[in-house]
Amino acid sequence: MTSDPVLCVPSCEGPVRKALEVTGVTPVVASSGRLNEVAALEPPDGYAGAVINAAGFPFTEAMNLCRQLRHRERPVGPIILLLDHYQLDDLTFREDLFDDFVVGPFDVSELATRLRHRLRRAGNESVAPRIEHGGLSMNLETYQATIAGRVMDLTYMEYELLRFLATNPHRVFTRETLLSRVWGYEYYGGARTVDVHVRRLRAKLGEEHAHLIQTVRSVGYKFGSSGDHALADDDQSIGA
Amino acid sequence: MTSDPVLCVPSCEGPVRKALEVTGVTPVVASSGRLNEVAALEPPDGYAGAVINAAGFPFTEAMNLCRQLRHRERPVGPIILLLDHYQLDDLTFREDLFDDFVVGPFDVSELATRLRHRLRRAGNESVAPRIEHGGLSMNLETYQATIAGRVMDLTYMEYELLRFLATNPHRVFTRETLLSRVWGYEYYGGARTVDVHVRRLRAKLGEEHAHLIQTVRSVGYKFGSSGDHALADDDQSIGA
DNA sequence: GCGTTGTGTTAACCACGTGTGAAACCTCGG
DNA sequence: CCGAGGTTTCACACGTGGTTAACACAACGC
Numbered sequence: 001m002t003s004d005p006v007l008c009v010p011s012c013e014g015p016v017r018k019a020l021e022v023t024g025v026t027p028v029v030a031s032s033g034r035l036n037e038v039a040a041l042e043p044p045d046g047y048a049g050a051v052i053n054a055a056g057f058p059f060t061e062a063m064n065l066c067r068q069l070r071h072r073e074r075p076v077g078p079i080i081l082l083l084d085h086y087q088l089d090d091l092t093f094r095e096d097l098f099d100d101f102v103v104g105p106f107d108v109s110e111l112a113t114r115l116r117h118r119l120r121r122a123g124n125e126s127v128a129p130r131i132e133h134g135g136l137s138m139n140l141e142t143y144q145a146t147i148a149g150r151v152m153d154l155t156y157m158e159y160e161l162l163r164f165l166a167t168n169p170h171r172v173f174t175r176e177t178l179l180s181r182v183w184g185y186e187y188y189g190g191a192r193t194v195d196v197h198v199r200r201l202r203a204k205l206g207e208e209h210a211h212l213i214q215t216v217r218s219v220g221y222k223f224g225s226s227g228d229h230a231l232a233d234d235d236q237s238i239g240a
Numbered sequence: 241m242t243s244d245p246v247l248c249v250p251s252c253e254g255p256v257r258k259a260l261e262v263t264g265v266t267p268v269v270a271s272s273g274r275l276n277e278v279a280a281l282e283p284p285d286g287y288a289g290a291v292i293n294a295a296g297f298p299f300t301e302a303m304n305l306c307r308q309l310r311h312r313e314r315p316v317g318p319i320i321l322l323l324d325h326y327q328l329d330d331l332t333f334r335e336d337l338f339d340d341f342v343v344g345p346f347d348v349s350e351l352a353t354r355l356r357h358r359l360r361r362a363g364n365e366s367v368a369p370r371i372e373h374g375g376l377s378m379n380l381e382t383y384q385a386t387i388a389g390r391v392m393d394l395t396y397m398e399y400e401l402l403r404f405l406a407t408n409p410h411r412v413f414t415r416e417t418l419l420s421r422v423w424g425y426e427y428y429g430g431a432r433t434v435d436v437h438v439r440r441l442r443a444k445l446g447e448e449h450a451h452l453i454q455t456v457r458s459v460g461y462k463f464g465s466s467g468d469h470a471l472a473d474d475d476q477s478i479g480a
Numbered sequence: 481g482c483g484t485t486g487t488g489t490t491a492a493c494c495a496c497g498t499g500t501g502a503a504a505c506c507t508c509g510g
Numbered sequence: 511c512c513g514a515g516g517t518t519t520c521a522c523a524c525g526t527g528g529t530t531a532a533c534a535c536a537a538c539g540c
Binding site: 432435436438439455457458 | 515516517518519520
């Protein structure tokens with residue numbers, strides 16, 4: 001195999017294949033069915049990048065796939081999404097899961113250029129997959145989180161929730177948004193679920209750092225130390 | 241705390257401006273002439289990113305500009321190129337000079353998505369739709385409001401009311417209109433409710449800025465200091 | 481099989497935001 | 511100067527919404 005292999009999901013046809021050939025990489029088709037079959041497939045390491053055709057597919061499946069590709073021991077290189085135009089909005093708050101995207105109808109030379117761009121850049125960029133914020137440190141590869149040096153062993157959902165909040169600090173999310181973004185599917189009932197997970201997270205953060213997850217009444221939760229609001233301190237508070 | 245400035249070269253019109261506004265950053269036009277004028281201009285530091293419209297311009301000029309932006313002591317953030325389709329090939333071997341690109345005709349939401357993507361990836365937090373007016377800044381994603389830099393911590397209804405008033409400055413609203421718009425339903429009695437909330441808002445704005453919400457006797461309230469006398473007239477009110 | 485661990489649900493408890501009425505205050509016209 | 515209509519201010523009761531703990535259940539390992 002002379003040229004670098006690039007993972008194609010779920011298939012590789014038409015302009016996509018042509019673009020890959022023009023770029024000079026070898027397309028490797030991972031699955032010809034649904035997107036979430038790939039995870040089970042667990043292809044060997046050594047891919048230079050991935051092209052995921054999410055157009056016409058359920059978006060959450062594509063995102064789950066991205067997440068899994070990112071979390072492999074030796075993660076696949078840059079991830080490029082192929083999208084329908086209406087899927088653009090779904091990318092919000094998921095910016096960390098992909099590296100570039102193309103909107104259909106797919107243009108061969110644009111796709112090829114983006115591929116080349118990302119592949120070249122992947123060599124130089126040493127993207128430390130790590131989140132640092134207010135004493136919290138999350139290693140995205142080892143699934144470990146430490147607060148002020150102390151290791152907090154989180155469960156899967158706890159980790160995912162904290163990661164989502166911490167990658168978008170200071171931003172308020174409704175419980176519905178959290179359920180759909182972190183849990184990844186439409187959720188019937190159970191908005192309290194978020195509350196409980198937040199409570200558990202706060203417990204594991206310890207009393208000293210519990211305030212890292214803040215409640216915004218009637219809205220939802222957000223991540224961010226109160227140090228940022230140091231100026232706030234409502235000296236003219238109304239009620240009490 | 242105003243929204244981050246993004247350098248626009250050579251100009252910022254049409255879909256480009258719209259995309260920047262949607263993204264929540266402030267476009268700053270560096271030059272309205274040729275691309276290479278900007279270098280001489282040497283704009284001050286502090287830009288969150290740059291959008292360079294190379295479409296229709298000599299390509300080498302755009303590349304020179306990129307190079308100079310990259311080599312400043314405190315380099316501008318991510319650089320996004322706007323291109324004509326025929327310019328795609330010129331990008332080869334220059335992948336390090338830019339971070340993303342869009343091919344014309346330019347689509348607002350695609351451009352906005354790319355902007356957000358690269359800004360977020362660059363670790364930029366202050367990419368968010370905002371309202372700015374008379375020292376008041378409201379970040380619609382973090383539910384935070386600051387007046388003259390000081391964080392005012394508002395309750396839910398306070399925030400909603402202030403947001404409504406501030407998004408329609410200089411315009412007078414009757415109490416009934418405010419109730420139906422902000423509270424969101426037909427409200428029986430309780431016109432005093434608005435008064436009280438206005439009072440609480442004025443208290444949190446501080447004596448110095450309390451006048452931002454003005455009373456229009458026997459009509460209602462409006463946001464913004466004097467100057468505009470546009471009479472009440474809720475032409476789009478629901479049930480008045 | 482059993483115990484363990486992770487996750488979601490339910491319900492009691494409690495705090496705080498919110499709405500209300502009444503009184504004080506202001507503004508304007510007679 | 512008075513009175514009426516409007517606005518500001520205050521104190522308090524209520525209910526929504528968040529916290530918390532305890533339980534239910536599935537997945538997994540021993």
